[in-house]
Amino acid sequence: MTEPSLAASEPSGAATAPSRSAAEPFRTVIEPFRIHSVEPLRMTTEDERRTKVREAGYNLFQVHADDVLIDLLTDSGTGAMSRDQWAAIQHGDESYAGSPSYFIFRDAVQELFPYAHVIPTHQGRAAERILFSALAGPGMVIPSNTHFDTTRANIEHTGAEAVDLVIAEGHDPSLIHPFKGNLDTDRLATLLAERGADIPCVMLTVTNNSGGGQPVSLANIRAVSELAHAHGKPLFLDACRFAENAWFIKTREPGQAERDVPDIVREMASLADGMTMSAKKDPMGNIGGWLALNDDDLAQQCRNLLILTEGFPTYGGLAGRDLEALAQGLKEVVSHDFLRYRITSTAYVADGLERVGVPCLKPAGGHAVYLDARALLPHMDPLRYPGQALAVALYELGGVRSCEIGTVMFGRHPDGSESPAAMELVRLAIPRRTYTQSHMDYVIEVAERVRRIAADLPGYRIVQEPPALRHFTARFEPLG
DSSP states (O other): OBOOOOSOOOOTTOOOOOOOOTTSOOSBOOOSSOOOOOOOOOOOOHHHHHHHHHHTTTOGGGSOGGGOSEEOSOOSSOSOOOHHHHHHHHTOOOOSSSOHHHHHHHHHHHHHSOOSEEEEESSHHHHHHHHHHHHOOTTOEEEESOOOHHHHHHHHHTTOEEEEOBOGGGGOTTOOOTTTTOBOHHHHHHHHHHHGGGOOOEEEESSBGGGTSBOOOHHHHHHHHHHHHHTTOOEEEEOTTHHHHHHHHHHHSTTOTTSOHHHHHHHHHHTSSEEEEETTSTTOOSSOEEEEESOHHHHHHHHHHHHHHTOOTTTTTOOHHHHHHHHHHHHHHTOHHHHHHHHHHHHHHHHHHHHTTOOBOSSOOSSEEEEEHHHHOTTSOGGGOHHHHHHHHHHHHHOEEOEEESHHHHOBOTTSOBOOOSOOEEEEEOOTTTOOHHHHHHHHHHHHHHHHTGGGOOOEEEEEOOSSSGGGTOEEEEOO
16 A cells, blocks of 8 residues: 555656665655454455345344444444553543542543543434533534534534534535535534534534535634624534544644644644544444533533433443553554555545446545445435445445445434435444455455446335434335
8 A cells, every 4th residue: 555645746758867875765655554453354245245134124223243244334333442552441430430440531532532521422413412411402404524423413413503604615526625624614613603503513524524524624623713703702612533534634634743642633623612422433442432611510510410320420331441452543543654555545446446447536645545425326315325225235246335325314304304415424433453455355345346237226115213312223125
């Protein structure tokens, strides 16, 4: 794998003298770790997979993991923990109140995010539920660049409205732009002017998962912060992929190249008043999350809600060993060597897919590659769910499990109506430190075979769905 770049390339035919410097870095970016233990994969046949996905109602969330060969459904809690994280688990203290493990965890969080209050939760959606239970309610509006599925659902559960304000470039999968996750500050200013009394806070998702894992620039975070604060509104970061976002700032934003990632992260945090975190992403845990903030009164209100459903404020639904594993993960994820490998390996998959004619959202995000189902299946009506059709085909042909991020996930509105999503994507989320380059080469090969039969893929209709977050449990059937 060679390191990606958005910089302009040399003109075709330009002569360059070969470098003889021993200090010049090698082109190949290697994994900054060795494999210590392995987990076997069960090989399945195409006929077996067709039977399994049919029994699951063509919903890949309902397929048993043992029947999946390459699992790219999510990067949430599916990564490999390090030797030092497993060692930290042995150090965990399981005291109900005041566990030393909590203070190790709190200090690790505050080293990067120096907020006054750190409230652990069992995962990120619990932090969202607590925050929005305290802040939101009927008639309120909460803007963001793009809310992810559980964030949106937790806001709407209170009766509030989740509003997406990503920049226009963020809706064009083929457009190259270094920070397609940026929030449109002109639209935010208009919303604040028109409905300021209804807005309890502003959110900003880094990186912007629903928009293709695209980063948010430091300049945009600063501009959103200034605008929110000018209207007396707190800014909260949905920060579960903070380290990847900081790496993109370092490598893409003018004036940031010489800074260390932890320093960039601390500046990102300083521009906001709090954060929600799913620690199953960049903190490299298999479980966990937190809510962090500066407001004393709001923090007390959130702790009271925490005690109702999560647990005492020094464990928040987690074991002490989980807290210590997360503390170690926070140290490891800001390593430049790890982040260079992480971003390069994701770009490797995107480049390989483009070479075999499979359209992807550009540029590649940090944690996932997003296939452009609308471009691959232009014959299919969005309300026949082209993203779902593509995801099912990837599983049937090659055992690759992915996640539709399109009309199935975002097309249903609180009033029960349905409309096509802005983009029809299929996310190949790459778990951290889990798969090798040959696994990714296989994924590229499977996608290329699906491309060959794309014109023959059927659309789908939903035959059973819940009122919210339908993509997790809905059942589908193929259309003729």
